[in-house]
Amino acid sequence: MGSSPDDRFARLVREHSPAVGNYLARRLYPLSRADLDDLVEETFLVIWRRLDQVPSDAELPWTIGVARNVLRNARRSQQRRRRFESTLVPRADDPSAEDYVIADTGVRDALAHLSEDDREILLLSAWDGLDTKALATVLDTTTNAAAVRLTRAQSRFRDAFAASDVR
Amino acid sequence: MIDVIERLASADPVASAPYEHPDLTTMTARITAHRPARPGQLLRVFRLRMAAAVSATTLVMVGAIAILQSLAPGLTVLALGPVGKFATAVTGAPDATMLVSARYHFIAGPAIDSAASSAPIFALSVPGNAAVEAARIANAFSVTGATLGQHDIGASVVVANGSGASVRYQVTAGMAQWTYANGTQAPPRVVNANRTSSGFTLTPAGPTFVGAAQRYLDRLGFNYDVAPPLVSWTSDPNLPVTAQPPLDRQVITFDISVAGTPTDLSVSFMFDPSGKLLWATGPDFGESSSTVYPLSSPRSAIAALDSQQSGSATTNVTLMSGQLSLRPFELADGTEWLLPTYIFSTLASGPPSKWWVVALDPRYLIPGAVPTSGRLTDGPVNY
Numbered sequence: 001m002g003s004s005p006d007d008r009f010a011r012l013v014r015e016h017s018p019a020v021g022n023y024l025a026r027r028l029y030p031l032s033r034a035d036l037d038d039l040v041e042e043t044f045l046v047i048w049r050r051l052d053q054v055p056s057d058a059e060l061p062w063t064i065g066v067a068r069n070v071l072r073n074a075r076r077s078q079q080r081r082r083r084f085e086s087t088l089v090p091r092a093d094d095p096s097a098e099d100y101v102i103a104d105t106g107v108r109d110a111l112a113h114l115s116e117d118d119r120e121i122l123l124l125s126a127w128d129g130l131d132t133k134a135l136a137t138v139l140d141t142t143t144n145a146a147a148v149r150l151t152r153a154q155s156r157f158r159d160a161f162a163a164s165d166v167r
Numbered sequence: 168m169i170d171v172i173e174r175l176a177s178a179d180p181v182a183s184a185p186y187e188h189p190d191l192t193t194m195t196a197r198i199t200a201h202r203p204a205r206p207g208q209l210l211r212v213f214r215l216r217m218a219a220a221v222s223a224t225t226l227v228m229v230g231a232i233a234i235l236q237s238l239a240p241g242l243t244v245l246a247l248g249p250v251g252k253f254a255t256a257v258t259g260a261p262d263a264t265m266l267v268s269a270r271y272h273f274i275a276g277p278a279i280d281s282a283a284s285s286a287p288i289f290a291l292s293v294p295g296n297a298a299v300e301a302a303r304i305a306n307a308f309s310v311t312g313a314t315l316g317q318h319d320i321g322a323s324v325v326v327a328n329g330s331g332a333s334v335r336y337q338v339t340a341g342m343a344q345w346t347y348a349n350g351t352q353a354p355p356r357v358v359n360a361n362r363t364s365s366g367f368t369l370t371p372a373g374p375t376f377v378g379a380a381q382r383y384l385d386r387l388g389f390n391y392d393v394a395p396p397l398v399s400w401t402s403d404p405n406l407p408v409t410a411q412p413p414l415d416r417q418v419i420t421f422d423i424s425v426a427g428t429p430t431d432l433s434v435s436f437m438f439d440p441s442g443k444l445l446w447a448t449g450p451d452f453g454e455s456s457s458t459v460y461p462l463s464s465p466r467s468a469i470a471a472l473d474s475q476q477s478g479s480a481t482t483n484v485t486l487m488s489g490q491l492s493l494r495p496f497e498l499a500d501g502t503e504w505l506l507p508t509y510i511f512s513t514l515a516s517g518p519p520s521k522w523w524v525v526a527l528d529p530r531y532l533i534p535g536a537v538p539t540s541g542r543l544t545d546g547p548v549n550y
Binding site: 014017026036040044045048072123158161 | 171172174175176177178179180181185186187188189191194195197198199325337344501
């Protein structure tokens with residue numbers, strides 16, 4: 001007996017909105033906390049429009065994948081506006097979104113030495129709790145490739161942590 | 168001893184305060200009030216919309232609308248998207264775009280026109296097959312490898328070759344964004360112009376890679392027009408924060424215009440010191456139709472900008488000049504349009520402050536959560 005689209009969507013919202021909100025909250029900067037609920041709603045609006053495409057065996061990673069794209073678009077949209085007032089200066093002035101929310105300075109310092117790709121897969125695993133199959137869904141890659149990328153990112157993180165002055 | 172990966176997990180910033188939406192029931196009801204599209208439905212809606220737009224265009228003569236006593240026949244009132252409030256400015260963050268706040272009282276300078284005019288709005292569309300378009304763009308960058316991922320999460324497609332170069336193509340509403348990256352190259356960082364760059368060495372004046380950027384642009388073959396390029400410098404975004412690397416990466420930016428009107432869209436290319444392309448990005452869109460809408464007069468728009476503030480004003484801001492610019496907005500029905508905005512400048516001594524506000528006659532616009540005005544500060548600084 002299948003549920004109606006409305007019922008399924010309501011369940012998706014109920015079950016996955018905390019994970020979506022947490023995912024976005026961890027990576028919100030340079031957007032503001034006041035935008036968080038809107039980003040969550042934007043994510044579920046996309047899911048509602050594509051409800052028949054949400055795989056029943058991968059609902060959470062699919063939902064996180066949508067949130068990831070929504071966040072990218074929001075940042076891109078903001079960057080487009082800020083371009084009028086901006087110039088390009090070194091990264092030293094502009095830490096990553098995660099740098100703004102990590103209290104552990106040792107972890108923060110080690111993460112700062114990683115590439116964007118390493119940092120993303122590492123945090124999707126460590127913070128969002130995604131396994132390699134789910135990582136593959138979110139990152140548009142194969143399970144095997146996701147596993148390799150994660151292992152390498154973890155290794156580089158350990159190396160960066162070991163080399164860090166702040167532990 | 169605790170493993171460093173466990174330490175990373177325990178550094179999760181939301182662990183102590185997990186997210187909880189304030190009202191899931193209302194949000195769900197708001198979303199499900201719009202029925203999900205069935206296959207083919209979006210295309211039919213699009214065709215109907217285009218038919219309406221074409222009809223409207225034939226009914227309204229360009230420039231004929233000066234002052235309307237009532238709504239012009241055939242023109243649809245545009246409802247801005249109910250979501251996407253993230254487009255508002257950041258508050259409390261470094262270099263945040265400032266919200267139009269209660270601190271300002273806007274005054275129109277003597278040169279600000281009080282006559283209303285009209286201007287076209289543009290419905291945007293994207294190529295029908297994201298995978299084919301992604302492959303075409305990838306080919307312009309000599310990336311001819313396999314499509315690594317293609318699924319329907321925002322119609323995201325990645326094409327990559329064996330050497331690590333890739334092109335990501337992502338579609339949202341009526342616009343797509345493509346990004347080329349060589350390996351794990353991160354995008355250049357953009358921050359406020361008035362932030363100091365002391366402590367960093369600017370690359371001496373030398374050859375620019377404008378010609379190379381222009382050749383890539385030609386190969387990409389988009390239909391939109393671009394302005395003469397701006398050249399900026401940045402450091403390697405992949406280097407660690409503490410390294411303070413030199414500003415030796417060159418970024419060539421082309422501002423995009425549509426039908427002779429500037430937009431806030433651009434195409435950018437970043438090169439290493441030897442001229443190797445590291446990263447590039449830009450939009451992909453077409454204008455599927457245009458319809459002329461009446462505008463507020465610049466003077467009325469400044470009055471609107473002023474009225475959108477609350478509280479008592481403490482600083483007078485005299486806006487001395489204004490120009491039209493196009494900015495993409497997603498409407499409540501999920502379509503994306505370029506709408507005209509006014510950009511006003513104080514032209515004061517020192518860095519001018521700039522403000523933007525939607526230029527459409529307000530009778531044709533139903534506000535949503537998307538902002539219709541805001542502040543811009545200094546223009547791009549080029550080294």
